[in-house]
Amino acid sequence: MVENRPFLGFLTHLVLIAGVIVVAFPVYVAIIAMTHTDVTLNSGAPLLPGAELISNLIAVWTFDPPGAPPFWLMVWNSTLMALIIMVGKIAISIISAYAIVYFRFPFRTLAFWIIFITLMLPVEVRIIPTYEVVANLGMLNSYAGLTIPLIASATATFLFRQFFMTIPDEMMEAARVDGAGPLKFFRDILLPLSRTNIAALCIILFIYGWVQYLWPLLVTTREEHFTLMMGVRQMAGAQEVDPQWNLIMTAVVLAMLPPVLIVIAMQRLFVKGLVETEK
């Protein structure tokens, strides 16, 4: 397959470029829409930038679309949700990985496999029972309801487990001889060593929390808990009035920014955290 023929090279590039255009074009349209007034947008999608970028960027923060809470509140909700999920997932999974790798207790392997199996059961698969549980616990329309069901995480537990297993046993033994108990060993040795892994997971998990759509849609019915992802959808679907496409598109682009910025800023750290082990 690794043939070097000019024609094949041309063809593969053609396919790739076509793919990029297909993916990038809607984004381009959204960005262009940020720069026009709603009047222009309601008469068709322009392909060249206009002059309203700054005023739209200012207006969006006080934008209170019908059927959805104000934009700033949704940003706040989304951020809070993503942060709680991120911190919660990392805290729980690093502790459970620590237990699984460093402590001998009955059914240790079983515990690990049960956690592992949940990898195959993401929220989408167990959405009805999960909803039932959350509803019975009275957590609908709350931050707890938004985040707790998404916090239990096999991926992060698994990643930490793999990392802990690469740390030589002697490290733990040296710490024991040095008088460090389990908590001290965790705090003084394991946590600092996991720094890059934690950073990488922060990125993945923040984005995971940020882009949640289905779950918030189910558990929130009151506007004050709407997140950005579902709110944007509500803005566009508003009845009675003409949608303010300029502000909706501004909101869309702003909603895309955090993941993009995080990935760009932390790319190196991210790769390092997943690949490199410091021993």
Next chain:
Amino acid sequence: MASITLSAVKKTYQGQVTAIHGLDLSIADGELVVLVGPSGCGKSTLLRMIAGLETITSGEVRIGDTMVNRLEPAERDIAMVFQNYALYPHMSVRQNLEYGLKNRRTPRPEIDRRVTEAARILEIEPFLDRKPRQLSGGQRQRVAMGRAIVRQPKAFLFDEPLSNLDAKLRGQMRVEIRRLQRTLGTTSVYVTHDQLEAMTMADKLVVMNGGRIEQVGRPLEVYSRPASLFVAGFMGSPGMNLIPAPALAGIAGGLPDSVGPACGTIGIRPEDVALTAPDRPHLRLDAVLDAVELVGSESLVYAHVAGLDSEVVLRTPGIHAGEPGQTLGLHIAHADLHCFDAESGRRLAS
């Protein structure tokens, strides 16, 4: 500082595999004891039992006057040096040295004093603020030593500390550890599979095999009077030539009277086989040269003797110029024959 006493110490894994079979050993205050033996002989397990990293199935371990069976490693007041050093990679050398002291709530001025002192002794002052990964193997080894020294423990436990170093550095560190241990006078247990380390460092050598002690003694004593066939074959490089006594008697035309009837196997050190006849009573064997290994300062000559199954190795100083196929006369003084019991393999008094 303290003595260490093991009595009837036993280690069984999951009630099935026995790693250590009820073993007794006493280590005097300030002594350096080397545990040596082949892989899987239980020497590391024994060390880790003293350290408290392995549980003790039965028997007693005492450090000083305290029975330590149920104490955590940190409570036993020992320090351990690991084969891969086990330095904390995210801490600077100074923090590595301080960590154990901090956990013991040693006052700050005392910590600083001890770290400075250890750094001076080990000549690692310039590296105190570096991370372990910025150090060479030898320097890391020193830091690992330093971490043990600052604690001023009752005993040092070394688990093959030099096996990750290259041969030259190993030689240097060997001398250094020995000197340091003498200066500090700390009781030490040192595990190694390297005979050179075992012979040169030990006050007392413990040869282990299959979870049992084969012989305890001063290094030269163990070398010159191995207590069993195993020790005879294990100590020395190459080990003793072990020849069935009846076969040897047949070829050499009788054995001296000092070799009793109970003798099943005769051991002969390679350096005790001479190519020229000594002026002491001796045996003479005709052999055919198979191969010569030139080490530089000496030569190892491999030869076979008609009627013997195994080759005979002999060590001769300088360079032996010989071709395979050449015939040799091998001479062994009567006094250099070691006799081992036919059944138990134990040394017979001679």
